[in-house]
Amino acid sequence: MSLREEVLTRVKALLKDRRVDGVLGLSLFEKEPVPCLFEDPFDVDALVIEPKWLLAKLAMNILKTAPQEYRLGLVCRGCDDRAVTELAKRNQLDRNRLTLLGIPCTAEQARKCLCSTPYPREIVAGERVEGMYPMNDEQAQLFLTGSMEERMKRWARELNRCIKCYGCRNVCPICVCIPCKLEDDLWVKRGHIPADMVSYHLIRAFHLSDTCVSCAGCTDTCPVNIPLMLLQVSMRETLKSQYAYEPGLDPERVSPVLTEQEKGEGTLFQEPAWIDSLRGGS
Amino acid sequence: MTDRTEDSGNIQVVLEGAGRKIVVFACTWCALIGADGAGKKRISLPATFRVIPVECISRVEADAVIRAFTSGIDGVAVMGCHLGGCRHNGANLRSARKLELLKPLLDTVGIDSRRLFTSYGTAHEYHQFAQAIESFCSQIGEMPPVSAWSRSFVRAMSARGENE
Structure with a gap:
């Protein structure tokens, strides 16, 4: 079973079980890939997973404009997964309303993006490839x-x-x-x-x-x-x-x-030793 | 770049590395006191720097430093209180980290991170302030002016037949 077919099965199952109200992915429109929100399991056959397309911001905007109870599935790559994490940290999206369907990138794509982690933290299908160092x-x-x-x-x-x-x-x-x-x-x-x-x-x-x-x-x-x-x-x-x-x-x-300094953490700059006395610590 | 010395009254102004422009962001509670003291003591200082007082160096965004460099300032000094001794809940520590993170970016594009001088709590006495400023000014004087950097943009454009 190819990577795309595995993702299709997952997406269909999610929609049929009503665990999400819609899945954001790519579909072909006049042979061109466009982002598409699939809400009906019967439409899902049009879903494609190539090329790489950043969907995190789109998902954020959907969640911001949709009703509070709307839950979204997102077909995402490593970069989208990291972007979602960062956006959630900054209160831009509610991570509980979002279900991620992680897919790894190909080695070729990773080389093109100079990506060091070309896979999301959790992948639903496919094999991880090693990233590269820019x-x-x-x-x-x-x-x-x-x-x-x-x-x-x-x-x-x-x-x-x-x-x-x-x-x-x-x-x-x-x-x-x-x-x-x-x-x-x-x-x-x-x-x-x-x-x-x-x-x-x-x-x-x-x-x-x-x-x-x-x-x-x-x-x-x-x-x-x-x-x-x-x-x-x-x-x-x-x-x-x-x-x-x-x-x-x-x-x-x-x-x-953005944080206060923690003990044992590396510092970018040399601090004089007498600073410790001002902190009230050892 | 010729150095010249002017005598105006009993204050000796030494134009070292003349033509270079240096902006000093000084925290009101530390470096500005040092700067004030240096003025009162009539210490001879390079004439190439201007002091901008700020309440805390956390008011100096990295964007402001970038903006200074891109508008033709050759050196930026950011002088605040010692880390851990800030009057605003350690705001200067966060600011210090951001500025340190700016340095690799300046190096990447060739502005050179040595043009950004940061000092924390080492300039609240007049002689410390004078020493810090003098060494920074002489360092900037040895480096090419930032206008060389912005000129390379104009040159690349005129090569394409555009004028600006």
């Missing part, structure tokens, strides 16, 4: 290594192409702030190309520093092919090495930049 990719290395001048030139060349379509912000499953700083003239002047785009991209990247689930949605979406996800890699590495924290993997753990 720094092992040759193209990523080009952007993340070299002297400051080389980096600056390379990123200048990339960011210069930006047409400021706001696609990277709109597709990002974590970008949910209202109001958005990128629409505030104090930070980023709207309609200016490309004068403010450095602050645009850096502010956008930094806002996702401790939430980015590395879904590569920004890179996939960008109409001018800026490898935007690579901006996040160094910050993810820092969080991982200093706090052993990876966004989206642990539903309980609060982001380390």
Whole structure:
């Protein structure tokens, strides 16, 4: 039985048993994949699982607009699973109303997204494949290594192409702030190309520093092919090495930049020893 | 970049690394006291920095630092109270972590994280403030101005036949 057929059986069972009121997945419309909300088990045969499509934000919006008792099923990949976790941590969606149907990505897809965990925490069908480390990719290395001048030139060349379509912000499953700083003239002047785009991209990247689930949605979406996800890699590495924290993997753990310091936890900066005396501890 | 010395009254102003612009965000409760003290003692300081007083450095968002760099500021110093000694329930600790997390991003795009100087509780005496500012200013003076960074954008554009 193929992965798709297994998912179909699961979805049909969920809908027949009335455990969910609808399942969000992809279906083919005129041979093009589009997100689709399946509410009738007889429609489910149209469901497809390829290509990768980020559905977490859509699921969040459905849950926000649907009646309180509406329960939703979601066919999700690793990135969607992590995004749902992060959104739930930030009170953007009610995890109890959401049933996840996790499917793993193919090795090819993982390589394309430079994804280190190309599978959700719970998978209903299929086999997990090993992820990859972004720094092992040759193209990523080009952007993340070299002297400051080389980096600056390379990123200048990339960011210069930006047409400021706001696609990277709109597709990002974590970008949910209202109001958005990128629409505030104090930070980023709207309609200016490309004068403010450095602050645009850096502010956008930094806002996702401790939430980015590395879904590569920004890179996939960008109409001018800026490898935007690579901006996040160094910050993810820092969080991982200093706090052993990876966004989206642990539903309980609060982001380390929002918490008070815990004993035994790594610090990013050197603290003088005399600080301990001020904390009232040993 | 030539250094020059001006004598205005009995205050000696040394323009070191002239042309560089440095913004100092100073917490009212620590670094600003140091800055005030340095002024009262008439210590000679580099003339390239401007102090922006803030109630607590947690008021300084990382976005503000990014905005400073992209609008042509060469160095940003964020000076707050010692960690654990904040008047606002450890707000400076969270802020400090965010700013430390900004450094890898600055390095990634080539702005260089050495342009962002953070100091916690080490500048509340005038001589400490003066020392911190002096070493930071001389460090920035040795680095290329940030305008080189933003210029590379303009150059790449004019190569495409666009003008700005």
